[in-house]
Amino acid sequence: MATDSEEIRGIGHSVKRVEDDRFIRGAGNYIDDVVLPRMLHMAILRSPYAHATLNSIDTSRAAAVPGVIAVVTGELMAQHNLAWMPTMSSDTQAVLATDKVRFQGQEVAAVIAETAYIAKDALELIDVDYDPLEPIVTPQRSLEADAPVIRTDKEDQKDNHIYHWESGDKEATDAAFAAADKVVSLDTFYPRCHPAPLETCGCVADVNAATGQATIWMTSQAPHVIRTVFALVAGLPEEKIRIISPDLGGGFGNKVPVYPGYVVATAASLLLGRPVKWIEDRTENLISTGFARDFHMHGELALKEDGTMTGLRVSLLADEGAFHADAQPSKFKVGLFGIVSGSYDLPAAHVVADGAYTNKAPGGVAYRCSFRVTEASYMIERLVQNAAYELGRDPADFRKQNFIEKDQFPYTSATGFIYDSGDYQAAMDLALDKIGYAELRAEQEAARAEGKLHGIGLASFTEIVGAGPHKDYDILGLKMNDGAELRVHPTGKAILKISVKTQGQGHETTFAQIVAEELGIQPEDVKVMHGDTDNTPYGLGTYASRSTPVSGAATAMVARRVREKARKLAAHLLEVSEDDIEYEAGKFSVTGAPDKVKTIQEVAFAAYTDFPDGMEAGLEGTYYYDPPNLTYPFGTYAVAVEVDPDTGEWDVKRMVAVDDCGVRINPMIVEGQIHGGLTEGYGIAKMQLITFDESGNCIGSNFVDYLLPTAWETPRFELGETVTPSPHHPIGAKGVGESPTVGSPAAYVNAVIDALRPLGVTNIDMPLTSAKVWTAIQEAKAASSA
Numbered sequence: 132m133a134t135d136s137e138e139i140r141g142i143g144h145s146v147k148r149v150e151d152d153r154f155i156r157g158a159g160n161y162i163d164d165v166v167l168p169r170m171l172h173m174a175i176l177r178s179p180y181a182h183a184t185l186n187s188i189d190t191s192r193a194a195a196v197p198g199v200i201a202v203v204t205g206e207l208m209a210q211h212n213l214a215w216m217p218t219m220s221s222d223t224q225a226v227l228a229t230d231k232v233r234f235q236g237q238e239v240a241a242v243i244a245e246t247a248y249i250a251k252d253a254l255e256l257i258d259v260d261y262d263p264l265e266p267i268v269t270p271q272r273s274l275e276a277d278a279p280v281i282r283t284d285k286e287d288q289k290d291n292h293i294y295h296w297e298s299g300d301k302e303a304t305d306a307a308f309a310a311a312d313k314v315v316s317l318d319t320f321y322p323r324c325h326p327a328p329l330e331t332c333g334c335v336a337d338v339n340a341a342t343g344q345a346t347i348w349m350t351s352q353a354p355h356v357i358r359t360v361f362a363l364v365a366g367l368p369e370e371k372i373r374i375i376s377p378d379l380g381g382g383f384g385n386k387v388p389v390y391p392g393y394v395v396a397t398a399a400s401l402l403l404g405r406p407v408k409w410i411e412d413r414t415e416n417l418i419s420t421g422f423a424r425d426f427h428m429h430g431e432l433a434l435k436e437d438g439t440m441t442g443l444r445v446s447l448l449a450d451e452g453a454f455h456a457d458a459q460p461s462k463f464k465v466g467l468f469g470i471v472s473g474s475y476d477l478p479a480a481h482v483v484a485d486g487a488y489t490n491k492a493p494g495g496v497a498y499r500c501s502f503r504v505t506e507a508s509y510m511i512e513r514l515v516q517n518a519a520y521e522l523g524r525d526p527a528d529f530r531k532q533n534f535i536e537k538d539q540f541p542y543t544s545a546t547g548f549i550y551d552s553g554d555y556q557a558a559m560d561l562a563l564d565k566i567g568y569a570e571l572r573a574e575q576e577a578a579r580a581e582g583k584l585h586g587i588g589l590a591s592f593t594e595i596v597g598a599g600p601h602k603d604y605d606i607l608g609l610k611m612n613d614g615a616e617l618r619v620h621p622t623g624k625a626i627l628k629i630s631v632k633t634q635g636q637g638h639e640t641t642f643a644q645i646v647a648e649e650l651g652i653q654p655e656d657v658k659v660m661h662g663d664t665d666n667t668p669y670g671l672g673t674y675a676s677r678s679t680p681v682s683g684a685a686t687a688m689v690a691r692r693v694r695e696k697a698r699k700l701a702a703h704l705l706e707v708s709e710d711d712i713e714y715e716a717g718k719f720s721v722t723g724a725p726d727k728v729k730t731i732q733e734v735a736f737a738a739y740t741d742f743p744d745g746m747e748a749g750l751e752g753t754y755y756y757d758p759p760n761l762t763y764p765f766g767t768y769a770v771a772v773e774v775d776p777d778t779g780e781w782d783v784k785r786m787v788a789v790d791d792c793g794v795r796i797n798p799m800i801v802e803g804q805i806h807g808g809l810t811e812g813y814g815i816a817k818m819q820l821i822t823f824d825e826s827g828n829c830i831g832s833n834f835v836d837y838l839l840p841t842a843w844e845t846p847r848f849e850l851g852e853t854v855t856p857s858p859h860h861p862i863g864a865k866g867v868g869e870s871p872t873v874g875s876p877a878a879y880v881n882a883v884i885d886a887l888r889p890l891g892v893t894n895i896d897m898p899l900t901s902a903k904v905w906t907a908i909q910e911a912k913a914a915s916s917a
């Protein structure tokens with residue numbers, strides 16, 4: 132219980148996470164904890180083929196199993212106009228296959244039964260007749276003239292090409308390249324990986340036939356959008372759909388899309404009049420839900436003799452899978468890839484992107500990323516490192532020479548993004564200082580003389596988070612603004628309802644701190660609610676580090692709005708004019724008479740008991756925030772590695788991460804976010820890969836093949852911070868959650884390549900498994916002895 136004299140634990144305080152109490156005690160309420168009376172269980176039959184014609188489905192044996200209530204096929208869904216659904220990219224996706232299967236793991240039929248075990252067992256008794264077709268497993272093959280068309284369901288689709296998109300100024304970029312003294316290029320592939328949250332996806336759908344009320348508990352990072360999509364797809368009235376997203380065991384982008392399982396479970400509940408639960412198993416999650424990345428990229432940097440960067444060209448080919456399903460603002464076909472010029476003052480840039488269908492699961496989700504900014508950051512940081520070597524320059528000095536200077540902000544990039552604020556040099560200097568860069572380089576020299584493979588890698592990323600301003604940012608036409616609703620009760624305790632959905636980030640703690648900062652109510656006296664569409668303001672959801680920049684800003688603004696009313700109440704109580712009231716940390720005092728004070732708690736009580744005539748009772752407000760711009764966090768990551776030439780295994784000796792996310796609301800939570808993100812970046816760089824054999828079989832369908840780093844493998848991280856507030860955010864905060872996953876893979880890869888450069892290795896694609904690194908060493912040795 133807070134006392135009057137206590138310092139208000141608002142912004143900048145490492146308040147312990149309130150949500151941990153229930154999680155540590157095993158008292159969280161996750162989707163599989165939701166149990167309703169008369170609840171049935173659903174299991175999904177998935178295609179064993181990547182590409183096949185679906186001739187027939189015989190469900191009779193499965194339907195005859197005791198305990199099976201129904202077997203649902205695409206044909207049945209089609210009778211209700213639900214065999215196909217729209218995707219977040221305005222494409223269509225099969226809910227249950229009717230004509231063909233287009234990726235291994237695609238949903239073909241569903242069994243609804245009294246228990247989950249009966250449902251799963253009955254799947255084996257469904258007889259499906261398939262005719263296999265040529266599987267297309269690369270976007271390059273997909274775009275060849277003789278490749279079979281994957282989306283034969285779409286009348287106008289005559290090939291496998293989905294989109295062509297360009298950004299920047301082609302003419303100016305061509306001119307920069309024509310005048311260049313040197314051009315450096317890089318071909319790289321950012322492989323398909325998967326967010327793999329600890330908790331898989333699932334739902335419990337409960338449609339009440341009598342009232343028409345549909346309540347759906349769902350693992351969703353964006354419940355409001357899903358409700359709107361459900362209303363539009365199923366034709367249900369929106370007020371009768373309630374999506375509740377309970378505690379989530381991680382999301383990382385994987386829980387943004389609408390998955391067929393949600394739709395089938397809801398339809399089944401509607402038809403059967405009983406609640407239906409569907410919980411994915413691990414393999415289903417890995418083979419059929421939103422993957423990430425899968426970008427083949429070519430980049431070129433135009434340079435002057437002295438190392439000045441003058442132009443950047445990037446072309447990329449995106450493997451989107453069988454249905455184009457990634458959520459991107461409709462203006463940006465490849466999301467925020469346009470920010471590929473990174474931290475550098477590049478006068479000209481041009482990006483060309485093409486997307487292709489393949490026989491793989493759909494997705495392309497923003498895995499701890501803002502709409503493809505990870506791929507962009509990786510591209511530029513790999514290219515810049517290569518350019519430094521080709522120029523014979525130190526990679527740190529070369530970067531510094533080309534950084535956007537701190538007095539150039541707000542800075543308009545060559546592709547039209549307005550960077551809000553930054554001091555890239557300061558972050559780089561701190562990182563170099565912390566890791567002892569000069570000494571490390573000297574040690575590297577000495578180690579090389581002994582034949583050891585030591586490497587140092589850098590990445591000076593610039594990020595873009597907090598989508599975004601309504602004029603440019605939307606998902607399916609829904610503008611990316613978010614809300615916050617704050618009500619202060621008579622005893623001075625408050626409830627804050629936010630539009631974003633927490634999934635481990637600690638919003639219940641940090642958003643209460645924002646209220647504490649603005650209104651002087653201690654964070655433990657502010658309850659934060661989220662994830663229930665009937666009880667929270669509208670918003671686009673939590674992904675792309677947008678919670679703090681958008682809903683966090685709405686929280687600050689609504690608290691300020693409430694404070695203005697509180698000021699009026701204080702003036703009434705203190706019998707002075709409003710202009711004579713001063714506010715500081717939860718106290719309203721009279722100018723010149725500091726002992727005449729009313730606390731926010733006293734004012735709150737008066738809002739219900741002693742308010743002036745003509746004033747509305749209560750102390751509350753709602754605010755929808757339309758950000759003036761996105762925020763641009765940045766930082767420098769520096770990694771030192773040693774590679775074992777005999778095994779290809781590489782060890783991280785040091786990892787220094789300097790992040791600038793503007794004003795930090797809760798430094799401890801920020802550090803936790805950075806630790807988590809750096810671990811995921813390390814996993815992606817070293818071991819996480821979803822790949823496919825030539826038949827389109829998914830390799831990486833379980834945690835034996837798809838490797839996640841545990842505490843055992845994860846390096847020790849040394850963190851540093853600089854603070855450059857965002858002028859476009861009411862409290863100067865920028866998002867932080869995704870930066871370490873966006874920025875760190877290039878640092879690890881650059882370090883390993885740096886170690887192998889004496890052998891002649893200049894490029895290896897992720898993940899850098901020891902087998903792959905060993906092979907690169909052998910090939911380099913063979914090439915040099917040939």
Ligand code: CDP
Nearest residue numbers: 636641676677678679795796797866867868
């Ligand atoms: O959208 P998401 O919550 O995943 O990302 P975020 O906005 O970067 O926030 C992640 C967590 O870090 C939240 O609890 C934020 O409130 C907190 N944070 C902070 O304390 N200070 C910042 N400058 C940025 C984020």
